[in-house]
Amino acid sequence: MTTSYRVMPGPEHFLPPSAASMGIRLPDPGQGHIHGSIVPEEEALEEAARQFLSARVPTIFPGPLVLWAWNDKAAKKAKAIRHLYETIKECVDSSCQQAMLIPMPDYRPKYPKINPEIEINPNHPNLTIWHNKIDACMFVGVHCHQANLSLKIIRGGTSCYTIAMCAQAGHEDAMLSVRDATADKIIRLADWVKKLKGSVAPPAEHSA
Amino acid sequence: MYLVANIDIDICAATSCKLCTQFCPEANTIQYDTEAGKDRGLKYGSAYVAVDRCKGCAQCVWVCDNMAKHHAIKMEMIDQIGDAALTENISYLEKNTKVVLASPLRG
């Protein structure tokens, strides 16, 4: 099936359609997707690194699957995520860019409200994105259903570029997705960020 | 503005019954600090209210007045209680809690 629909940064509208319903399909092993088009995985990683380097506030949102050290794999991934964050922080221009690492500790509708400075909640992820003016983010370690929900809300109400580093089959609702994430793959993304340092233009001074 | 519970340390630290802590319907809202008021020469520690979690039901006032008969808790307007305990300033120690009082009015 072919489709002309492309998963682009929003704001799309209040209730954006799920990308799957618009004919976007998931990548096969060894592949990723950019805006819904299937590409080789390496190309997706490179583009993700470019997005991080050209964003004003590149942010990583680690979810419960990596925040909690419930097995060795999760602990390793947490280490890789910290490494990626430190790499991004090092490689961006600190005069106009600020890398962030904001956790999504659980999925409950938090009462009475979340503190958008220190956490993100899948039921209203837009609050954290608006508050911190985040323009590129990566989800990692978030369960599929909650990630899809969040990615759609973000696409609906913000202009943030979303990247999904998925441990399963990828996310069609993100603008860019890599599947079967492991600690190694996250480190490979960090390597791409290092490699592209200096070759990507930092965000323009007065753009949105 | 709205009402929150406010505990008089001088009365509370003289008896230390901890009844309000037990009967407060909210979790981790009325906490106990065994060191509160020791520097002022009071006998025991005192309970304190995390005002950001207090829903203002006044169950603790009822307990203090009718069960303990200490009359140490009053409902007061949040802008008139001065510095108070906030959840973010509470630290949990081995068998006690510690709080740094701060202004409950932010922004």
Add this chain to the structure above:
Amino acid sequence: MSKERIKIAEELYDIMPAEYQDLVKRATYGNEQRGWKDIGNAKELIEEHSLCAGCPESMAFRYILASLPNPEDTVMVGSTGCTSLVFPHVAVHNIHSLFGNQNAVASGLKRALTVRFPDRHKDVVVLAGDGATVDIGLDMTLQAWFRQEKFTTICFDNELYANTGGQESGLMQKGFVAKMAPVGKTFEKVRLPEIARESGCHYIVNCTVSKPNLIEKVIKNAIYIAREIGPTYLQLYTPCILEIGKNSMEGLQEMRDSEKPTERFAYKEYVSEPAKELLAELAAKEKERKAEVKRQLASTTVTV
């Protein structure tokens, strides 16, 4: 035990919000002596929730969560009602399925956990309102007891459907007029504790939640007996202050009034013969433990 798995990844520890750090460091997971005395000094397993100001049900939640003997190996099964507003904010595994089928879900869960973890105590606790237990889910509740499923059923009895505005429930007292039951109830309050006894429950208590130490005792007894012998049932009075027209600070007084000897929530307890033996055994062990602690304390003071 499962406590080792309640751990934040080292590299991401510093970015976690403080309440999760406190929960890992200062909650009472893994403490065998945990109980209502930790309240006020330790991090509780319940966060801010959306129940009304002064709701006695939230007191009940605090006491129950403080008294579970091993919360890290406990799964709670909830049902529709005010309790389902609290469960998302509770740091114990919990399941919410359909309205009324909580005991059926718990039966399957308990059996699966027994097969999956044969060398470990996995407690299952059902916590539902009176509508779910007595009206909508009575079938599932009774069938689970008939089959002698080994888990605890707790009923938060507020004597009406409070969450939806005050409709009549089976546990409402005769003659009571509620907002959505203007005629008044025409028949007696269902005698579920007696039905539970006849259905094979081994430990049954009918009381209010006005005394935290009592709640700790009955919760622990109910869970220990459910582990070894069979189904147990607790019926706890948690009045809905809004629906019975009380002020927010009058919940405790209402419970104290209803537990007077002639009232409907006077403390009533039934313990089956095998359960009595188990409780006596546990009491002897506890006595031995306390004596041991005392001996150790005495010996350390001597050496110092």
